[in-house]
Amino acid sequence: MELLEQRIIKDGIVKAGNVLKVDSFLNHQIDIDLMNEIGKEFKRIFADVEITKIFTIEASGIAVAAIVAQYFNVPVVFAKKTQSINLDGSVYSTKIQSFTHKRVYDVIVSKKYLSPDDKILVVDDFLANGCAAEGLIELINESGATLQGVGIIIEKGFQDGGKRLREKGIRVESLAIIDAMNDETGEIKFRH
Ligand code: 5GP
Numbered sequence: 502m503e504l505l506e507q508r509i510i511k512d513g514i515v516k517a518g519n520v521l522k523v524d525s526f527l528n529h530q531i532d533i534d535l536m537n538e539i540g541k542e543f544k545r546i547f548a549d550v551e552i553t554k555i556f557t558i559e560a561s562g563i564a565v566a567a568i569v570a571q572y573f574n575v576p577v578v579f580a581k582k583t584q585s586i587n588l589d590g591s592v593y594s595t596k597i598q599s600f601t602h603k604r605v606y607d608v609i610v611s612k613k614y615l616s617p618d619d620k621i622l623v624v625d626d627f628l629a630n631g632c633a634a635e636g637l638i639e640l641i642n643e644s645g646a647t648l649q650g651v652g653i654i655i656e657k658g659f660q661d662g663g664k665r666l667r668e669k670g671i672r673v674e675s676l677a678i679i680d681a682m683n684d685e686t687g688e689i690k691f692r693h
Contacts, residue, residue, distance in 0.1 A: 502538075502539070502542055502676040502677060504535065504538055505535070505538075505539065505654070505655075505676050505677045506677050506691050508526055508532075508535060509521070509523065509655065509677060509679075509689060510689060512525045512526055513689060514687070515682045515683060515684045515687050515688075515689065516684055517684045519629070519657065519659075519660065519682070520601065521627075521655065521657070521679070521682060521689075523626075523655070527561075527565070527626055527654065527655075528561050528626065531564050533568070536564070536565060536568040536569075537568060539565065539568070539569065539654060539676060540568045540569040540570075540571060540572040541572055542676055543569050543572065543573075543622075543624070543652045543674070543676075544569075544572035544573060546652070546674045547573075547622060547649065547650055547652065547674070550620070550622075550649045550650065551620045551649070552573050552575055552620055552621070552622045552649055553575055553618070553619045553620045553621070554575050554576055554577070554578055554614075554615070554619050554620075554621050554622075554646075555569055555570045555573065555575060555576070555577045555578070555621075555622050555623075555624050556577075556578050556579070556580070556610075556615070556621045556622070556623050556624070556637055556640075556641065557577065557578075557579050557580070557623065557624050557625055557637070558579060558580045558582070558597070558608065558625065558633055558636070558637060559579050559580070559581055559582060561626050562579060562624060562625045562626055562633075563577070563579050565624060565625070565626055565654060566579065566624045569624050569652070573622070576614075578610060578614045578615065579610075580608045580609065580610045580636070580637060580640060581608065581609055581610070582597075582606040582607070582608055583606075583607050583608070583609050584607070585607075590612075591611060591612055591613075592609040592610060592611055592612060593609065593610050593612060593615065593640045593643040593644055594607060594608065594609045594640075595607075595608055595636045595639045595640055595643075596608065596636070597632050597633055597635075597636035598630075598632040599632070599633075600627075600629045600630055600632065600633070608636055608640070610640050610644075612644070615640065615641065615644035615646050616644060616645070616646060617644065617645035617646060618646070619644070619646035619647065620646070620647045620649050621641050621646050621647065621648050621649060622649050622650055622651075622652055623637050623638065623641070623648065623650070623651040623652070624651075624652045624653075625637075625651075625652075625653055625654075626653075626654050626655065627653070627654070627655050627656075627657065628651075628653040628655070628656040628657065628660075628662045628663055628666075628673070628675060629657050629660045629662055630660050630661060630662045631660075631661065631662025631663070631665050631666055632662070634651055634653075634662060634666060634673075635662075635665075635666070638651075638666075638671070648671065649672070650671070650672035650673070650674060651666060651671060651672065651673045651674070652674050652675075652676075653673065653674070653675040653676070654675070654676050654677065655675070655676070655677050655679065656673075656675035656677070656678045656679070657678075657679050657682075658678040658679060658680045658692050659679070659680060659681055659682075663675065663678070677691060678691060678692040679691060679692070680692045
């Protein structure tokens with residue numbers, strides 16, 4: 502997506518440790534006009550499949566998912582990171598290794614909000630090693646819902662999450678794929 506790539510070049514900051522900072526438009530301050538274009542683009546890409554819910558993970562996925570969901574006219578459900586899993590059987594749960602915080606979170610979603618009838622589009626801001634997406638997919642599988650695809654705003658193609666998910670036959674659509682980035686020069690190379 503040309504508009505997104507231009508914005509990443511203009512405002513993205515390459516940090517050490519393969520981290521791209523996009524705080525000025527995506528992860529801290531949010532450019533709503535850009536988010537709307539992203540929402541339209543995901544709707545165009547996934548127009549051929551039925552979607553009943555958008556599913557993401559807190560915190561940074563929520564804003565994106567909420568705007569994308571308006572173009573699909575469906576609710577957003579987000580998985581919650583939690584300290585203590587309640588054991589009353591009312592939630593699906595899994596563990597997710599956080600890329601940015603280097604720790605493992607217990608992640609839950611209420612059984613009320615994912616059901617076997619649901620057709621799910623997973624949406625997230627970044628795809629790196631794929632742990633977040635895989636955790637969300639595990640929750641979907643626990644619920645018996647159908648995964649229709651994964652929509653990612655920025656995929657770091659030099660990390661192996663996208664490859665792993667696609668090898669499992671999962672439809673992954675990323676609006677920008679970065680093949681290389683350099684924290685010394687600031688250079689970012691996109692895949693086309
Ligand atoms: P994964 O689980 O695929 O390794 O990483 C995806 C998650 O980590 C995303 O939910 C995102 O919040 C965070 N993340 C991964 N890489 C980056 C990055 O380069 N920059 C930012 N801002 N977040 C990232």
